[in-house]
Amino acid sequence: MLLRYRFRLYPTRPQRIALSRAFGCARVVFNDTVAARRLAHAEGLPYPTSATLSKRLITEAKRTPERAWLGEVSAVALQQALADADQAFRNFFASLKGRRQGSRMGPPRFKRRTGTQSIRFTRNARFEVLANGRLHLPKVGDLKVAWSRDLPSKPSSVTVLMSPTGKYYASFVVTVEDGTDFPGLLADPEAETGIDLGLKDFAVLRGGKVIENPRFFARLEQKLKKAQRALSRKAKGSQNQAKARLQVAKIHERVKQARSDWIDKQVKTIVAENQGIYVEDLGVKSLSRGRHSKSIQDAAFGMFLTRLESKANRAGRTFVRVDRFFPSTRLCSACGALTGPRGLEGLKVRAWACGCGAFHDRDANAEINIRREGKRMVAEGHSDTRNASGQDVRPGTLGRPGNPRKGKNEEPDRSRSATADRKPGIPAH
Template sequence: MKSRYQYRIYPTPGQRQSLAQLFGCVRVVWNDALFLCKQSDKLPNTSELQKICITQAKKTNAREWLEQVSVVPLQQSVIDLGVAFKNFFQSRSGKRKGRKIKPPRFKRKTNRQSARFTQRGFRVKGSKVYLAKIGEIKTHWSRPLPSEPSSVTVIKDCAGRYFLSFVVEVEPEIKPPQNPSIGIDLGIKTFASCSNREKVNSPDYSRLYRKLKRCQRRLAKRERGSKRRERMRVKVAKLNAQIRDKRKDFLHKLSTKVVNDNQVIALEDLNVSGMLKNRKLSRAISQAGWYEFRSLCEGKANKHNRDFRVISRWEPTSQVCSDCGYRWGKIDLSVRSILCINCGAEHDRDDNASVNIDPSTSLRVNTERSRGVEKVGVGHTHDSKRTGSACKTSDEAVCGEPSTHQESRQSFLDWLTGKESPSL
């Protein structure tokens, strides 16, 4: 199984200049190849694009500086563009699962920069990494590499930090789980309410967001193109990087703990894009990272041979009692504690939903429903498939009342045959 190992690097001022030149060449080759793809009626293949945008472009006066950098990341840039177009077309046709992917876009100088080297363009020498035409770069090894890397990507983020991302082959160590299954209900203030009655609070980003808000106001007042604006832009990028790193660290630790301790992990399919339209909760929802947590759990579950499940977003997890299966219907979000009128159990809203998401609990409740346990509250129980006003059970109905349907039908037939005159 392939995995990525990322490390922080600290290049010298000369190496930073060489990396800036490399990033610029990779960006120009990508943009030139993308421009040719958009102008042509038929998408050119990778070899044609490499010949036009690299080999022939080096012979011109406008692109002769492409020879000053290694050719390996330039070729990989064109290959990555072909993979991006392939993923886009497969996403449109339905062959690629997941959300729809947008077509490739032109790269900008102020965005995140990257360049990828294959094995013929780099070597690992002890505590340093040698890159072609860059030199040996000092690397902070936070953990050892599990195997020989097949490729490495040099990254410079918007905050000016440099990283090396290695692609290596790993053999995951599969440990026996402690629990058979777990259901997780995601929230804002309480990030995760687990079916084992454990609650995980979200990290506090308030101090960082106050600083970010103040710096963004100052950035808006700076003159475009000035050095003061550039310094403030880097400061805003560093604050955004701190928030992103804090969220990523929290989500990685929580997802690793959940996957290691449980054999079956169940989450709810949340409509995050629809929830972001709520202008009062959009920032809190976006900073929570629900979809990123789901992606991490799914990837780590496949890596450690766990069963990852996602239930439908239309399942009424907050409307059904986790003890007896009685359904009480929709309840306002401000109501956090619920008292079941059928069995008398008092539930926390999030804990009740997490227990209903848990596959083992859902199986038990469905078994009890099949045995007729939910019919205890006759007169208040709704049909599980139809909850309209016409489907409510009336309290006035009497089970022992004789039906008049057959008598009315016989009287109607007698009137049609002339045996009896209709009663007015």
């Protein structure tokens, strides 16, 4: 599988200048690509190919006075920016046609000067990790890296990022074989758990064991809202607006880091204690709350599942995603009747009684159903199918400084994660 390893970078002043030039050029090429495609669409012209755009927006543009400065940065990195815009369009089209997992995507948007800046170097851009531990980037120089752990293999690409708060990171994509962190099978055949992602709690595990939402979720959310309100009141383009924007970015960074550390801790415990891990696929619950209540918790679910899957695979654990339409909450785990709470009203029900005489805690019952369904999928050979499609390699989340603990600063590459085949055993209604 592909993993991302992220490290903090400490560029010198001249290197920062070269990088900001590279970020700017990559952003311009990306935005020019988006603009050219939008224009072609608006005028009813055929979709311009990447080869045409590469010639027009890079090779020929360099010869014009308005874009002559494009020649000052690595040409391969500019090609990559164009390829990234291209991929963004392909993802959008795939999403339109329903061929892409996850929620609907919008068309690619223009990159802004105030957001996270990035530039990607692939192997043929001849970036290199030097023997002295520095990262060599063409037309930038040899950058100092805070190596917090070794790279497991030669990286296939590196994305250099600058966060809105002015921190630099290198995010390497490396290939890691499954089972490389294999700690041995757990002796207890019952060391298995379903995971019911919660509404009140973060998740419920086997035996009704609860992972509570950490308090900082709510605390930081309040802080973030307050800072965002302050930002919205500032005059556009003013010095105060810039300050308020930095404040928001700083809180975002803290949220991401705190959430990421907390999730790593949960994932580590679950993988250490369980040979089989069965989860419900994401979607239903976060959607059921409506789009206005997208919270830190909702955002944490996705990261939690991605990292759990990645770590479980590396540790040789069974990991299965149960179909999101599997009625884990409504199904009575004692008799199999669909007697549980349903719909929006049902979200408030904590416990219920089935006609068969069984009395259930709502989440503990759901965990049993998820675990059973996952085991059934394994038994019938529906799980562990690899999804090797998709080329998009996103730089993952930002905001974590180099950390010396093992396994800390890595991010599974989401485009290549394994996904279980979807085959629910019981119809949704």
